[in-house]
Amino acid sequence: MTQRELADLVRAEIYNASGKESVITAKSISDWECGMYTWPPAHVRRALCRVLEKADPADLGFFNSRRVSEARVSSTVSLLDLMAGRLPPAGANTLYVPGGQSFSGVDVEAHLREAASSGEGWLMVDAGPDGVLNRPDRRSLVVVVDGKQQSYILDGRRFAGRVGGRTGLQPVSSAVAVDDLTVGIIWAVTNTDVALLADDSQISTVQSGLEPRDGHYVWDAPWTEMPTLTPVAVHWLRSWFCTQYSTRNLERMLGQPCFWTQGRSGEDVTSWLLWRHRFEYLRLSSRWFPGLRCDFYVSNVSNSPLYERVLLLLAVALMEGFGIAATLNAESERSEAERTVSADESMVLNRIGGCGLCCADASASRSCRGALCDVADPEHGPSSVTEQSSKRRLETIANHLDVPWPWFQQRCAELAVEGVDDVAHPRSRLLSTRGLNAAIRYVAHMKGS
Secondary structure, eight states: OOHHHHHHHHHHHHHHHHSOOOOOOHHHHHHHHHTSOSOOOHHHHHHHHHHHTOSSGGGGTOOOHHHHHHHHHHTOEEHHHHHTTOOOOSSEEEEEEOOOSSOOOEEEEEEEEEEEEEETTEEEEEOOOHHHHOOTTOOEEEEEEOTTOOEEEEEHHHHHHHHTTOOSEEEEEGGGBSSHHHHHHHHHHHHHHHHHHHTHHHHHHHHHHEEEETTEEEEOSOGGGSOOOOHHHHHHHHHHHHHHHHHHTGGGOOSOEEEEEOOOSHHHHHHHHHBHHHHHHHHHHHHHSTTOEEEEEEOOGGGSOHHHHHHHHHHHHHHHHTTOEEEEEEGGGGGGSOOOOOGGGTOOOOOSTTSSOOOSSSSOEEEOOSOOOOTTOTTTOGGGTTTSOHHHHHHHHHHHHTOOHHHHHHHHHHHHHHOSTTTOOOOOTTBOSHHHHHHHHHHHTOOOO
16 A cells, blocks of 8 residues: 555545544654654544454554663663673663763664674674764764674774675774673773763863963953863863873973872873873973883782783873883872972962862872882882883883783784774774873783783
8 A cells, every 4th residue: 555545545534434534644754664753643643453453552662762762771771781791682682871970971872783703813793884883973882792602892983984885795804803802992082082071161261362471371361260170171171281291391300300290090090091192292202201100109909900910001091102111009198108399390280260170190200219119029119120021010000000911912912903082982082092002012012921
């Protein structure tokens, strides 16, 4: 039947049953077929069922959106659930990327695919409609399941772009298997990207409204014009101010400086792995001062999930990749460390017109005169750290973080070939995956004892 013929039959059925005329047109039939209206009036549903010889409106695809709203909420699967083997229902659904101390959490559209075949290190996957994955207004992830119920995960837009409109089965690397490495990458990139994109205009406004004055940035605009920013955006601005100041004053530093960071968790240190200006700052500083050290002060590491500890280890690997010897210290030891910092040693405190934005920790440097105890050799102190090989330092820190080193190095070797962008690709102009890729490749190609 044509849509018009079906409309005529439905109108006649309603008239025979109730004696009332109804306005049912071909356009009505088209709207129901396309799903624009999922629950027509009761008398229309009954007429359609009788004409099409169906026992229940659900057999025609109708559903009451109000009644199923709660069921839809309960079908939301967390990114962390994928590691436990719980998959989103077939078709598009919501995958929740959890938040953190500063991260707000993100709902991402998930598309479930089954691997049609697999081989050594690869799978063949039907990409599906390109338009579903390549929408600029939505974030999407493709979740692939093989015959052994192992899950793999890909950035939807990136996957659609790589497929390039081709139809049929497409190859996918098995390096994107769902585990604490890929989950940590998606968790960090997605949360950071969403937060900075939300405040991109405000960040630009603050940057353009700042004026350098006596070594500090000053906000001369009225207080009411200071935008409200997300915690991630505030942290980014603090870091950017400090980086600008420190870069201009590298030649004023006396002696051999070292980095220190209050990256207490994997969430805190994602900035080293993802923020463009920090990557460039590391590269410049490591060339200006060969043989730098970086002190990480962490707390409650044992209470952090493994994917956060993996991110912390990647941040340490990034430092090591730049030739910066990393140490891991307990947060409680900060009170015992040297706190006397002069202006020439570039401890930066940048304030913006009294708004409370200040930074004493994002990218600051200080002289390494303090006797800081490190986990690599708590009896002999930091002097022995630089005598160890980079691999030995990383293995020791991995052991302290309870990250299995053989697994970590093997997974980095697998993902280094593909790169992390197929797993999570940021959209913000302020972010880059260069730090993540550099850290992963450094671990993957690490040699020596």
